[in-house]
Amino acid sequence: MKTSPFPRKYNITENLAAYFFMAPTILILGIFVVLPIVFAVFLSLHNVKLLGSIEYQFVGVRNFTQLVDDERIWIALKNTAEYVVIVVPAQTILAVILAVTLNSGIRGKNWWRILYFLPTVTSSAVLTLIFMWIYNTNGLLNDLLTALGLPTYNWLGDPGVALKAIMMMNIWSTAPFYMVIYLAALQDIPRTLYEAAELDGANWWEKFIHITIPVLKPVTFFVVAIGIIGTFQLFDQSYIFSGGTGGPNNATLTIVLLIYQAVFRHLQMGYAAAIAFLLAILIIIVTLFGRRLFGGEGV
Structure with a gap:
């Protein structure tokens, strides 16, 4: 022994x-x-x-059974789900495009990096106020649409476009952060892989599809997972846009804004905790689905 x-x-x-x-x-x-x-x-x-x-x-x-009967919960879930489904893929694709562009060796790429990354280092509240000015009925965006002969919108007051306005702002402001992550991953891909593909007659699109995308798969899972968590927690832009009401007509009401209203407007601390657990469960389920989809075990 x-x-x-x-x-x-x-x-x-x-x-x-x-x-x-x-x-x-x-x-x-x-x-x-x-x-x-x-x-x-x-x-x-x-x-x-x-x-x-x-x-x-x-x-x-x-408190949990009350969730089923609360109509505003279902509205907030619908708005949040729509926001996640549109923003996460859009910001991920835009981040890949920006990263590939910068990695291709364009002239003045350091200046382009700074220009692209500026929205990320700007305060979310400040960006929201700037975009509220742009989205104003007589704002810059409607002036541009008028100049192009396109229909204008009441971006802040129309329930049909209010959430889309927040989506456009967040896609523009968050994609540069993920661009930096993709850019770091692209620079780690061995050049020999691309050289071998060129010897086999592959063009740039075939190299992108068969080399770049598969190698970036673990990074894409990380980006999508972080994006899902961030988009499910949308609060500040929705709060500022609607003055905390989730309007117009609950069009910008999100789960986190509903939690805020339950605590600070209706003083329902227990009900707010129940909503928070619902949000946590949703984030876990969707993140696990993304792990299965993108093979997150390699991360």
Whole structure:
């Protein structure tokens, strides 16, 4: 029977030392991750009275069953789903196009990188206010459409186009961030792969489809996953555009804006926690679907 070359006392001391060095991380994760999740579960099972002395009334799963009957939940889900389905693919495709363009060796590519990346480093609130000015009835966009002989829109007040206006703004402002990720990945692809394809007579499109896209698959999963998480959490643009109402006619109402309204307008802390869990489940399901679609196990 083999015995340990180290005394048992030494092993215990070594383990204690390891846990001592891990303690700060465990403490931070416990306070800022685990405890908030546990408290959110507690809140979702209670009706919380916020005015005066805080009181908790246990209601079981009533907050969750209320989700099914809440018409605004379904409106927010529809708006959020539409936003995710359009924005995530659009910003991903645009990011790939911009990255491939910059990686192709165009003149002044450093200046183009700066120009492309400017929207990403600009405050989201500032960008939203700028676009509200552009989208104004007498704003820059309608002036441009008039000059081209195209129909104009009430971008801020028409329920049919209000969410699309936010989509266009976010696609333009978020694609450069993912462009940088794609650009770094493109520069890591060995040139020998493209040279071998050229020897076989492949043109630029065949190299792009059969070399670039497959090699970028793990990066695409990361970009799509981050994009899904970000788009599901749309709040600030929708809040500023609608003044916190989700209007016009609930056209810009999102899940996170609904959580905000439940807490700060209706003082329904428990119901807001239930909505937050619904959002978390949706993000997990859609992200797992994206993992299966893009083969995220290679990331």
